[in-house]
Structure formats: C-alpha cells, structure tokens
Amino acid sequence: MQRQPFTNRSSSNDNQMLPEYADIPIDPSVENNLLRIKRDMGGSDDLIMRQIHNEGKNTAAAAVVYIDGLSNAMAINQYIYDVLDYSLPRFDGEDMMTLDAGALAKKLLNGMGPVRTVSDLGSLYKNLLSGVAIILLRGHQYAYCADIREWKGRDVTESTNQTSIRGPRESFTETLRTNTSLIRRKIKDPRLWMETVTIGHMTKTDVTLMYINGLAKPDVLQLVRDRLSAIKIDGILDSGYIEELIEDNKWSLFPTIFNTELPDNVAGQLLEGRVAILVEGTPNVLIAPTQMVTFFQSTEDYYQRTFYASLLRILRFGSVFISLLFPSLYIAITTFHRDMLPASLLISLAAQREGVPFPAFFEALIMEITFEILREAGLRMPRAIGQAVSVVGTLVIGQAAVEAGIVSAAMVIVVSITAISTFTLPAYSMSIPVRILRFAFMGVAASFGLFGIIMGFFVLMLHLCALRSFGEPFMAPLSPFIKTDMQDALFRLPRWLMFKRPETSLKTDSSRIRKN
Known part of the structure; x- marks a missing residue:
C-alpha cells in the first residue's frame, strides 16, 4: 500500500501552522531574534532566554530559548548550555559564520533526542510552544530545534469509565x-x-x-x-x-x-x-x-469463555430494547390496549392509578425527567457525595411521589428498570441516543398506541440502515447481511472458529490463522 501523506503534515510543512510568521526569516543577529520573540510573546514569564557571549564582546554569540514547564531544564543545562558555553568562546567575530553546524549538532545529540533546523519564525514558534528548545547562533539564518520536551502528565491508570473484571487494566492518558x-x-x-x-x-x-x-x-x-x-x-x-x-x-x-x-x-x-x-x-x-454492533461489544467478551460472552452480549441487546421501548409500551397498553393485559394485572394497575391525576404519558414524562436530573446531578457533584445523592434521591423522590399520589408504583418500577437497562451498554456514547429516543417513543405511544411504536421503530431501522461510517454500512453485518461477520456480531463463536477477519479489512490478508 502506498502511503499518501497529509497535505498539511507537521513533519514536512511546519510553517503552515503559523501562516502569519511563515514568510519571516530568522535574523542573523541573535539579539534581534530575541527581541522579536519576546515582543511577539508579550514578555511572558515562562519564556526563558539565556544568552552566551564571547569574552570581551557585548553581542551574544548564541542563545537558548525554551518554555519553562514544557522543556526539560536539566537537560538544557547538561546537554545544550554546557556544550555551547564550551564551544562558542573559541569563535570570534566573522568566525561564527564558519562554525561547523554539523559538528555542533553531533555534540548536542549526545544524550538528547533529534536536533533539526528551521529557517522561519513560523516553524520556530511551533516548535518552541511544543516544548522544543531553540538554539540561535550569531550569523546563522536558521535555528536548531532540540526535542527535549518534558511536562507533567497523568500516569497510566485503570479506566474509571470502561471497567472490566478480566483483562488489562491500563487506559490511555492525555499524552x-x-x-x-x-x-x-x-x-x-x-x-x-x-x-x-x-x-x-x-x-x-x-x-x-x-x-x-x-x-x-x-x-x-x-x-x-x-x-x-x-x-x-x-x-x-x-x-x-x-x-x-x-x-x-x-x-x-x-x-x-x-x-x-x-x-x-x-x-x-x-x-x-x-x-x-x-x-x-x-x-x-x-x-x-x-458498526452498530461494535457499541455492544466489550473487550471482556474476548477474554471470557464464548458461552458466557455470547450470553452477556445478547443480554445487552435485550437491555437496549427495554431501555428504548419499555416506557412507551407501558403507556400504549395502559392507554389504548388494556384488553391485552390479564384481568388480575389490569385490576391491580387500575387500583394503583385510582388517585393519580395525570395520564400515563405525563406520569412517565415526570419520572423520566426527574431521573435524568438526578443522573446529571450525580455526575456533576463531588464524587464523594454524588453517588449517594443520586441513589438516595431516587429512592426518596420515588417513594414520596407514590405516597403523594402523583405517580403510581408500577410507573416507578418501569422507570427504574428502564434506567438500569441503559447502564448495560459498554459504550456510553450509544446510551445517549437511546435516552433521547425514549422520549420520542413515549410521545408516539401516547398518540397512536402500539401502531405508533411500530411505525417509529420502522423509521428508526430505516435511518440506521442508511447510515454510513466512512463509506462502510453502519448496520453491517445485519444489513447488508454478511455471513462471515456474524461470527462476532450478536454472539461470539469460539476463538478456534473465528479464523476470518471482518469485511472492514482487506481481503488480501483476511485470515487470522498463520501456518508458520
């Protein structure tokens, strides 16, 4: 496969990142460059500029510029400043222009990362603000960039958003x-x-x-x-x-x-x-x-035995249907299709709703909005009390609402099961549209009953089947149906039967099994 580079890749075209400085060359005078950098950056406190002078000369022979907190100050002192302080006093006046840049670079490379040159202020600023140390030499219309970036970052820890019982515990950081x-x-x-x-x-x-x-x-x-x-x-x-x-x-x-x-x-x-x-x-x-099925798959599915992993995956699909349709089904049946319920259950529901002043739709709407508020409050409050407030608030408000006759006990059960089912999804980003569409299905159920739910679900499936992810069908391998990819869709086959890669990969290397 031929690599087609980005049109604005940073490694080959740094000055495109700062177009206002791209055409400004680096001045041969170290002092002029330092004045320009200091002026453009407003004399910021974290901008460190250290000059090196020849003996008996007022003009700087070289300078090191870096951002405090982004560059490794110890490495600058050990590998850059000491080398410059030792090498440059031997050069004087016009001899600075004949300084062997290659030899200096080799000295700087000892104990450091790559050192490269830039010739315009746009590239200089991009490297400087990325934590790279800049070395300026008198008489040279380019600058050295020494990559010695170092800043404090979060250590590799266990993910708090995507947890698993079995498998690696490490998660990505901000670096x-x-x-x-x-x-x-x-x-x-x-x-x-x-x-x-x-x-x-x-x-x-x-x-x-x-x-x-x-x-x-x-x-x-x-x-x-x-x-x-x-x-x-x-x-x-x-x-x-x-x-x-x-x-x-x-x-x-x-x-x-x-x-x-x-x-x-x-x-x-x-x-x-x-x-x-x-x-x-x-x-x-x-x-x-x-693909849609990817949001229902957990990394733990591939570390557990196939029967347990397949059972959990089917359970997640069922939980999503409960989370999406359970309140709307309750509204439709209790409002339009009471004859579908057994007589004993119908009498029990009627007795619970006897003193409730709202229809089933508004009853469900009140409880769903209340739970969403409690969920958001639990996320935004301090972690030490957020979980306790959300759990206690749900219990207290639900019990008080039933005793006050605002909602029925059955509605509290429906909303609770619906909310719990949402948390079975491994991917939080997929639970958000499910929560939003739940309100839409409640509306069509209150207006048209089961017919509205069926038509709404039909429109939803048409929309999902029309979606594409970078040209690939979003609902594959269900629509279009791909038999080979069904081995890891609704359920997971044993590892020794999953010998083909999915259709998202090239067919020239579709086998997972190697003979040697």
Whole structure:
C-alpha cells in the first residue's frame, strides 16, 4: 500500500501552522531574534532566554530559548548550555559564520533526542510552544530545534469509565506519545504505521493516525486523511472536536465513530483493519469505520469463555430494547390496549392509578425527567457525595411521589428498570441516543398506541440502515447481511472458529490463522 501523506503534515510543512510568521526569516543577529520573540510573546514569564557571549564582546554569540514547564531544564543545562558555553568562546567575530553546524549538532545529540533546523519564525514558534528548545547562533539564518520536551502528565491508570473484571487494566492518558507506546506494546509489527497532522490554528494539536498497513482499506484510509486535512478551526481540545467534524452524517443522533479509553480495544480494532485517531490532550481514541454492533461489544467478551460472552452480549441487546421501548409500551397498553393485559394485572394497575391525576404519558414524562436530573446531578457533584445523592434521591423522590399520589408504583418500577437497562451498554456514547429516543417513543405511544411504536421503530431501522461510517454500512453485518461477520456480531463463536477477519479489512490478508 502506498502511503499518501497529509497535505498539511507537521513533519514536512511546519510553517503552515503559523501562516502569519511563515514568510519571516530568522535574523542573523541573535539579539534581534530575541527581541522579536519576546515582543511577539508579550514578555511572558515562562519564556526563558539565556544568552552566551564571547569574552570581551557585548553581542551574544548564541542563545537558548525554551518554555519553562514544557522543556526539560536539566537537560538544557547538561546537554545544550554546557556544550555551547564550551564551544562558542573559541569563535570570534566573522568566525561564527564558519562554525561547523554539523559538528555542533553531533555534540548536542549526545544524550538528547533529534536536533533539526528551521529557517522561519513560523516553524520556530511551533516548535518552541511544543516544548522544543531553540538554539540561535550569531550569523546563522536558521535555528536548531532540540526535542527535549518534558511536562507533567497523568500516569497510566485503570479506566474509571470502561471497567472490566478480566483483562488489562491500563487506559490511555492525555499524552499522545504515551498512548502510541501503549498500542505499540500490544502490536509489535512493523506494519503498524503512524501519520501525524497538526490541527488547530491556535492550539496546534497533534493528531496521529494509526493503522496496520495491509489490513486497512486504502479508500477508507484516504478518506480519513482527507477529512482530517480539511479541518480548519482555531483549536482542538478533545477528540470530540475531531469526531464531530469528520463523521458522515452530522445530523444523526447515533455516533458513527467509536471511541474508547482502552489500549487493548484499540489494538483489537486495528487487527480488524480499522483506523485509530489519537489526539494530543485526551485519553479517548477514535476508531473508524465502525458498526452498530461494535457499541455492544466489550473487550471482556474476548477474554471470557464464548458461552458466557455470547450470553452477556445478547443480554445487552435485550437491555437496549427495554431501555428504548419499555416506557412507551407501558403507556400504549395502559392507554389504548388494556384488553391485552390479564384481568388480575389490569385490576391491580387500575387500583394503583385510582388517585393519580395525570395520564400515563405525563406520569412517565415526570419520572423520566426527574431521573435524568438526578443522573446529571450525580455526575456533576463531588464524587464523594454524588453517588449517594443520586441513589438516595431516587429512592426518596420515588417513594414520596407514590405516597403523594402523583405517580403510581408500577410507573416507578418501569422507570427504574428502564434506567438500569441503559447502564448495560459498554459504550456510553450509544446510551445517549437511546435516552433521547425514549422520549420520542413515549410521545408516539401516547398518540397512536402500539401502531405508533411500530411505525417509529420502522423509521428508526430505516435511518440506521442508511447510515454510513466512512463509506462502510453502519448496520453491517445485519444489513447488508454478511455471513462471515456474524461470527462476532450478536454472539461470539469460539476463538478456534473465528479464523476470518471482518469485511472492514482487506481481503488480501483476511485470515487470522498463520501456518508458520
């Protein structure tokens, strides 16, 4: 597969990130460069500029510029400043222009990372604000960039949003290079390729595209590249920005890009021919293309025995139907289709609703809105009291509402089961459209009964079947039906029977089994 680079890849075209400075060359005078940098950055306190002078000379022979807190100050003192302080006093006047830059670079490379040169202020500022140390030499119209970035970041810890009983505990952090290394540790193959593009006119956020060459489809890969390259925005602060800007159907409630915090989940998706998008500053990695069934799959499904994993997966599908349709079915049956209920149950429900002043729809609407408020309050409150408030609040309000005759006890049970069913989904992003559509189904059930629910569900299925994720069918392998991919859709076959990769990968390397 031929690699088609990004049109604005940071490694080859840094000055596109700062177009207002792209045409301004670096001045041969160190003092002029320092004055310009200080003026452009407003004399910020974290801007460190250290000059080196020849003996008896007032003009600076060299200078080191870096951002305090982004660069490793100890490494600058040990590997850069000491080398310059030793090498430069031997050069004087015009001899500075004949300084062997290659020899100096070799000295700087001892104990450091890569050192490269830039010739314009746009590239200089991009590197400086990324934590790279800048070395300026008198008489040279370029600057050295020493990559010694170092900043405080969160350690690799267990995910609090995607938990599992069996399997790896590590999760991604906010540091891009840490996240790529976590994936590299799981896939030790040279065909795991990475491409980086800088997005955001002001934030200049690094976005890395990861895929396995030979498994990812070239047309999907190029489509991802094109959509990332087409993003023109002032800042990217989270992968949610990228997800919203590159998804296929921007008006759909359903996410067509999968996101996860788990490195083993990303590794598994890459092995199936998908593409991972990692964004600097966020622990959530995007996966494209994706399918509806992916949101019902947990990484733990592949670490448990097949019978237990398949049972849990079927349970999740059933829970989503309960969460989506249970309140609307209760409203439709108690309002329009009472003859469908057994006589004893009908009498019991009628006795409970005897003193309730609202119809079933408003009764359900009150309880659902109350529970959503309690759910949101539990998330936003301090963690020490948030869970207790949400649980206690639900019990107290539900019991008080029943005793006050505002709602019936049966409605409290329906809403509780509905809410609990929502939490069975491994992917939180899929539970959001289910919660929203629940209110829509309650409305059509109150208006048209079971007929409205059936028609609403029919329209929903038409919408899902029409969705695409980077050109791939969102409802595959159910629609269109793909027999080989059903081995890991509604249930999971034993590992020794899953010998074919899904249709999202190239057919030239579709086998999971290796003979040697």
